[in-house]
Amino acid sequence: MIQIAPSILSADFSRLGDQVRLVEDAGAEVLHIDVMDGHFVPNLTFGPALVQSIRAHSHMRFDIHLMVEEPERFIADFAAAGADHITFHLETSRHAHRVIQQIKEQGMTAGIALNPATPLDGIKYILEDLDMVLLMTVNPGFGGQKFISNVIPKIQVLHQHLEQKKFNCLIEVDGGINQETAPVVAKAGAHILVAGGAVFAQPDPKQAVKKLRQAAGSMKSE
Numbered sequence: 001m002i003q004i005a006p007s008i009l010s011a012d013f014s015r016l017g018d019q020v021r022l023v024e025d026a027g028a029e030v031l032h033i034d035v036m037d038g039h040f041v042p043n044l045t046f047g048p049a050l051v052q053s054i055r056a057h058s059h060m061r062f063d064i065h066l067m068v069e070e071p072e073r074f075i076a077d078f079a080a081a082g083a084d085h086i087t088f089h090l091e092t093s094r095h096a097h098r099v100i101q102q103i104k105e106q107g108m109t110a111g112i113a114l115n116p117a118t119p120l121d122g123i124k125y126i127l128e129d130l131d132m133v134l135l136m137t138v139n140p141g142f143g144g145q146k147f148i149s150n151v152i153p154k155i156q157v158l159h160q161h162l163e164q165k166k167f168n169c170l171i172e173v174d175g176g177i178n179q180e181t182a183p184v185v186a187k188a189g190a191h192i193l194v195a196g197g198a199v200f201a202q203p204d205p206k207q208a209v210k211k212l213r214q215a216a217g218s219m220k221s222e
């Protein structure tokens with residue numbers, strides 16, 4: 001079953017509460033919240049205060065994507081703000097296993113993200129501990145970028161490995177997901193599709209969520 005995770009990076013911030021309710025009404029299971037520090041990625045976005053303020057507007061799972069150096073510094077604050085899940089980047093952490101444990105100790109599920117250029121090798125021995133792997137299909141930092149199709153084999157390899165090992169770990173993809181790329185990543189084995197522009201930059205975000213789900217469902221992985 002494919003899950004759709006609208007990314008609020010492309011939402012209209014002047015009416016964020018309404019935008020969040022809109023995608024929840026459309027059936028989106030997950031709300032993707034991009035946290036950027038201006039160091040790991042060349043952009044700045046949200047912190048725990050924003051998460052806390054929209055928590056009251058939604059029952060969706062809050063999926064925090066930490067694009068920050070030293071992610072361990074922010075785990076407790078996002079947990080207190082109402083986050084359900086935190087993903088941090090392998091590229092930002094020398095002690096990834098410890099960070100995963102810290103996230104779980106705060107009662108949240110844990111994910112790790114890999115940039116398009118980062119191979120799967122670095123997560124081989126921590127895969128069993130992860131609830132999710134986020135495979136970036138653009139270079140992180142901005143919405144509205146072009147999907148990098150070279151990541152597709154990486155999705156396929158990870159999907160096969162997870163199936164083989166019977167690990168309870170979902171694959172999320174993020175960047176350039178739209179009605180054309182959604183069926184491709186779904187067929188490759190992705191479970192959660194993050195979409196910013198393909199939802200919030202559309203005239204009817206509610207309809208956009210439904211169309212993405214339909215598109216993804218048209219070519220599910222076996």
Ligand SMILES: O=C(CO)[C@@H](O)[C@H](O)COP(=O)(O)O
Pocket residue numbers: 007009010032034065138139140141142143144145174175176177194195196197198
């Ligand atoms: O993490 C990021 C960007 O770094 C994403 O979550 C973007 O928000 C995706 O935007 P689209 O490519 O779907 O417009």
